[in-house]
Amino acid sequence: MRSRILSSRLTTPIAHVSDLLSALLLGILEGLTEFLPISSTGHLLIAQHWLGARSDFFNIVIQAGAILAVTLVFRRRLWELATGLGDAANRDYVFKLAAAFLVTAVVGLPVRLAGWELPETVTPIAWALVLGGVWMLVAEHYAEKRGDVATITWKVAILVGLAQVVAGVFPGTSRSAAAIFMAMLAGTSRRSSAAEFVFLVGIPTMFAASGYAFMELAMEGGLGNEDWAGVAIAFAAASVTGFAVVRWLMGYIKAHRFTGFAVYRILLGIGLLALMPAQ
Structure with missing residues (x-):
C-alpha cells in the first residue's frame, strides 16, 4: 500500500x-x-527522499482528501445517478459501477490478505512507470481505431475492477491509468467516458481502501503522536489541489490524447532508475 512508502x-x-x-x-x-x-x-x-518520513495515518488522511475532491467534482453526476434509478440507463450505469467495485473488493481483498504486492521501492516502481507509459501509448492507439464509443459495457465494468486490483499489486502502475486504459481497450474508446466511469468507481474503492487501512492502523495502535496541524494542512491541500486537477483533466481529455502523460511516465521511470539508489 502506498501508505508505507x-x-x-x-x-x-x-x-x-x-x-x-x-x-x-x-x-x-x-x-x-x-x-x-x-x-x-x-x-x-521522490518527495519523501527530500521531505522526510510521515506516518501511515498521515498518508491515509491525505488520500481521503483526494477522494473528497473527486466526490465534489462529480457531485451532480452522483446525485443524478442516486435520484434517477427509475431511469433504465441510469440504473444500468449504477449496476455497472457496483459490479466494478465488487470485482475489486472480491478479488482485491484476498490478494491483500495474502500479501501479494511488490515492494514500494525504486526499481519496481520505476519499471512500472516505464512499462505503464508504453502500455498507455499502445492502448490509446488501438482504442482510437474503434472510433468514438462512449458506452460502458459489462465487459468494461468487470475489466476496470480487475485493473484496479492489478494497480494495487504493482505500485507505480497508477490506478487511474490502469483502469482508464483497460476501459478504452475493452470498448469505451471515448477518453472522457472511460475516465468518468473510472473516477466514479474509484470513489467507493478508495473510501473502502482508506477505511480498511485506517482500521488496521487503529487496531495496531498507530494513531498516536500525530502532528494534527500538519495532517489538517495536508488534507486541505490534497482536497483543493485534487479538485482543480480532476476538473482540469476532464476538460483536457475531451480534445487531447494521453500521449504527454505516457511520455512523462517513461522519462520519470528512466530518471528514477538512473538517479535514485537501486533497491
Missing part, C-alpha cells in the same frame, strides 16, 4: 524545511498525482 530507508529530510511546509507540499503532491495517470506512488517516493 514514506517509511522506507530512503528518507533524508532537509533540515530547514519545516514540518508544516513539508505537510503542505506532500498534500499538494497527493492532490496533483492521485488522479492523473502518472503514479502518485512514484512521485511520493
Whole structure:
C-alpha cells in the first residue's frame, strides 16, 4: 500500500524545511498525482527522499482528501445517478459501477490478505512507470481505431475492477491509468467516458481502501503522536489541489490524447532508475 512508502530507508529530510511546509507540499503532491495517470506512488517516493518520513495515518488522511475532491467534482453526476434509478440507463450505469467495485473488493481483498504486492521501492516502481507509459501509448492507439464509443459495457465494468486490483499489486502502475486504459481497450474508446466511469468507481474503492487501512492502523495502535496541524494542512491541500486537477483533466481529455502523460511516465521511470539508489 502506498501508505508505507514514506517509511522506507530512503528518507533524508532537509533540515530547514519545516514540518508544516513539508505537510503542505506532500498534500499538494497527493492532490496533483492521485488522479492523473502518472503514479502518485512514484512521485511520493521522490518527495519523501527530500521531505522526510510521515506516518501511515498521515498518508491515509491525505488520500481521503483526494477522494473528497473527486466526490465534489462529480457531485451532480452522483446525485443524478442516486435520484434517477427509475431511469433504465441510469440504473444500468449504477449496476455497472457496483459490479466494478465488487470485482475489486472480491478479488482485491484476498490478494491483500495474502500479501501479494511488490515492494514500494525504486526499481519496481520505476519499471512500472516505464512499462505503464508504453502500455498507455499502445492502448490509446488501438482504442482510437474503434472510433468514438462512449458506452460502458459489462465487459468494461468487470475489466476496470480487475485493473484496479492489478494497480494495487504493482505500485507505480497508477490506478487511474490502469483502469482508464483497460476501459478504452475493452470498448469505451471515448477518453472522457472511460475516465468518468473510472473516477466514479474509484470513489467507493478508495473510501473502502482508506477505511480498511485506517482500521488496521487503529487496531495496531498507530494513531498516536500525530502532528494534527500538519495532517489538517495536508488534507486541505490534497482536497483543493485534487479538485482543480480532476476538473482540469476532464476538460483536457475531451480534445487531447494521453500521449504527454505516457511520455512523462517513461522519462520519470528512466530518471528514477538512473538517479535514485537501486533497491
